[in-house]
Amino acid sequence: MPKQRLSFEFFPPANPAAEARLRNTVDELAPFGPEFVSVTYGAGGTTRALTLETAKEIQADHGLTVAAHLTCVGAPRERILSTARNLADAGVREILALRGDPPKDQDRFLPQPGGFRNTCELVSALADIPGLRIRVSAYPDPHPDAAYAGADVDWLKRKLDAGAGSAITQFFFEAETYFRFRDTCQRAGIDAPIIPGILPIQNWETTRGFARRCGAHIPDWLDSAFRTALRDGNGRHDILAISVCTELCSELIDGGVEHLHFYTLNRPNLTREVIHALGLSPAGKNLGTERNSARSPDSRSKRDASGTWMPLNPSRSHAYQGLTSVH
Ligand SMILES: Cc1cc2nc3c(=O)[nH]c(=O)nc-3n(C[C@H](O)[C@H](O)[C@H](O)COP(=O)(O)OP(=O)(O)OC[C@H]3O[C@@H](n4cnc5c(N)ncnc54)[C@H](O)[C@@H]3O)c2cc1C
Numbered sequence: 001m002p003k004q005r006l007s008f009e010f011f012p013p014a015n016p017a018a019e020a021r022l023r024n025t026v027d028e029l030a031p032f033g034p035e036f037v038s039v040t041y042g043a044g045g046t047t048r049a050l051t052l053e054t055a056k057e058i059q060a061d062h063g064l065t066v067a068a069h070l071t072c073v074g075a076p077r078e079r080i081l082s083t084a085r086n087l088a089d090a091g092v093r094e095i096l097a098l099r100g101d102p103p104k105d106q107d108r109f110l111p112q113p114g115g116f117r118n119t120c121e122l123v124s125a126l127a128d129i130p131g132l133r134i135r136v137s138a139y140p141d142p143h144p145d146a147a148y149a150g151a152d153v154d155w156l157k158r159k160l161d162a163g164a165g166s167a168i169t170q171f172f173f174e175a176e177t178y179f180r181f182r183d184t185c186q187r188a189g190i191d192a193p194i195i196p197g198i199l200p201i202q203n204w205e206t207t208r209g210f211a212r213r214c215g216a217h218i219p220d221w222l223d224s225a226f227r228t229a230l231r232d233g234n235g236r237h238d239i240l241a242i243s244v245c246t247e248l249c250s251e252l253i254d255g256g257v258e259h260l261h262f263y264t265l266n267r268p269n270l271t272r273e274v275i276h277a278l279g280l281s282p283a284g285k286n287l288g289t290e291r292n293s294a295r296s297p298d299s300r301s302k303r304d305a306s307g308t309w310m311p312l313n314p315s316r317s318h319a320y321q322g323l324t325s326v327h
Helices: 016-032 048-062 077-089 119-126 151-161 175-187 204-214 220-232 236-254 269-277 314-324
Strands: 005-010 036-039 066-071 094-098 133-138 166-169 259-263
Touching: 005 016, 016 048, 016 269, 036 048, 036 094, 048 066, 048 077, 066 077, 066 119, 077 119, 094 119, 119 133, 119 151, 133 151, 151 166, 151 175, 175 236, 204 220, 220 236, 236 259, 236 269
Parallel strands: 005 036, 005 259, 036 066, 066 094, 094 133, 133 166
Antiparallel strands: none
16 A cells, blocks of 8 residues: 555644644644645735744744645735745745635625736746745535536646646545546546545534535535434544544545545644544554554445446445444
């Protein structure tokens, strides 16, 4: 089995307590040897200084490769490019280039006067800065701004053609959502890596809100499993979250994925438990040839003889049913 590569997303802390939580999260996850970690940029461009500071600190204090998120929102072109140059001078040479979410008082993206009008413009301007490695986002479930089916694939191709080298996906809940998107991208001539973004579910209601805003499809079986877990209490939410996320990652690995990017929300526990359940050692090496089948449910989808992915078994939530039967 090839070595799995890992990366983690963090957000910049807004106060001393959040700063301590982030530090603890980085300390807990750094031993897994991530290929890079990324630091988000607040909606509406609200955390520019904090993103810059946090990215530089993680790079300097932990020696990790950091990708700083940069968006087109809230600043003219020159200010955004000078932020990128400032990061590069401090050794932060990876940028996740995004259009960005609008500020709270706007319901859709409007370019700033003198600002980048879209992500492709940002990517091509960043590509002129020597030594920068540019990543972009990708959307396996349709982005709310997608004008037609397949628009996200066409737009991803344009972002890559503008100078990006790889993409990280928005989170999704079923492996076939990723595989379908990856296959469509391949058919469209995209050969850059498309790294799946994995969201360990810290809080089901918050996750539902995230999904509503970004267009991620919530399968009925998942909603029902989490509602049952919440009703039953006794920590079942987290046990279900670990099971579901482990199964998703396991299916992705079975389908040839070699890199997983975790949205940690600055909390290490679920991400760490999932990585352990997958059988990956802290050095980022595989523990053995088999993943930990005791913790990883066995209802993974498999390729059929023609090489296409068969639908997930809807009874995958049996992992949770097994847990309830403890009583
Ligand atoms: C991995 C990841 C990290 C993120 N980090 C942050 C962050 O740090 N800060 C933040 O504010 N937001 C972040 N976001 C959210 C992101 O900013 C929002 O989803 C935003 O609405 C779109 O930005 P984008 O760069 O992903 O969009 P794009 O890929 O540029 O656009 C999304 C889709 O909209 C359509 N579209 C957009 N512009 C055009 C156009 N000009 N012509 C035709 N179609 C168009 C396309 O269908 C496209 O696929 C992140 C998202 C992901 C997946």
